[in-house]
Amino acid sequence: MTKSSRGIKAILHASFAEVAKAAGHPHRLAMLEHLAQGERNVDTLADKVGLTVANASQHLQSMRRAGLVTARREGKFTLYRLSDDSVLDLLDAIGRVAKRNVAEVQQVVSGYFNARDAMEPVSRGELRKRLSSGTVTVLDVRPAEEFALGHLPGAINIPPAEMKRRLKELPHSKEIVAYCRGPYCVFAFEAVAALRAAGYKARRLEDGLPQWRAARLPVEQ
Amino acid sequence: MTKSSRGIKAILHASFAEVAKAAGHPHRLAMLEHLAQGERNVDTLADKVGLTVANASQHLQSMRRAGLVTARREGKFTLYRLSDDSVLDLLDAIGRVAKRNVAEVQQVVSGYFNARDAMEPVSRGELRKRLSSGTVTVLDVRPAEEFALGHLPGAINIPPAEMKRRLKELPHSKEIVAYCRGPYCVFAFEAVAALRAAGYKARRLEDGLPQWRAARLPVEQ
């Protein structure tokens, strides 16, 4: 009994370690972040993360073996996606540990804001309420392709590159809430900084579209 | 702006990867599981996990660099502990991903139970209610040293090795809820199996003492 439980413990620890190890590489995390937006093929992912196709394929397969992603074939493309919402939770959990306990992350995160109150992000719940009362403008700062595949109701899409030029499209009347891919997607941070510099009242959403989706809140398009 | 954000993204992904990688080894997970019970010194951990002291020390230091654990010196001992409750969340998240997406884990978990309804664990909330109404006997199946450092209110401690011999200490009148170190600590599974075989009504708590503590529920001793 004790002997068998030792073996079982070992199996569980080994399996768990596979999962964590599969998430333990910068490039794989970058791909997971993209996959959190929706299905992608190997080529696209390789391009976005800056890897060769062969290399991206290898990483994706290791993540598939660990159960982080699944793949399906459509025509000549192989489409990968996160296997589950629990993978989003895992990414969040990794981020929270890093945020609390890794000096480098704290520095980077706090570097994007100087004022204390300015750091306060808007929670999902608060944004949902304010959406229905219409007291807020929602700004989606992801690339146009990702916006097209789904976004928050009524959101305006301005990718980071066009930010400076298209600032004037946004009304000064309401507070602006910017969001991006997830809690550590820096585009949202940068957008808020730019908006504030231009005299807008702006905050960022605490996390991103994948988490909004996972919470079963309405998505447009 | 885009250039700098690329760099920042890379820093974040690198830091996050360090965290995940630090959790991505069976022995380190085993040590984290023990550390979730409370502070431990290097010798003790090495012994429990079955490593040489030097090796355990190396693993602990890599986890310290990644921010998963912290160390303090007391006399001639170096006491390690989880740096944060967020680390518990991380371990839970890893477990949930593995449970949902790794065939091996599913097999092991379901192997401990054959009947469908038997698999239902008791939630923390349910146990808390039933504790106050006194309709349940709580069984702590961890080693006596860990029990001594804190346990659920009114819990009876019977370590796995003594289970068979001390079964008769438990009353048949109430349902028995067994718990252990965490959701995948197999002692609780085994205890429930043994109790049922002996005609008891028994279930296991969905997770373990660390999670109970993290939820700020009362702990005795």
Place this chain on the structure above:
DNA sequence: AATACAATCTATCAATCGCTTGAATGATGG
């Protein structure tokens, strides 16, 4: 069938990892 393209496989190499061994450091108690 012939071609083009997406993705995977294979072989290779440098870098890193996990572990062992033995020596060095730090703290405690006679």
Place this chain on the structure above:
DNA sequence: CCATCATTCAAGCGATTGATAGATTGTATT
């Protein structure tokens, strides 16, 4: 101050990982 014990350091090893380049498989298009 010396002996002892807990921990860390340092060197060395075999195994694994991450990346590259080139060949191969599988699917759609003509």
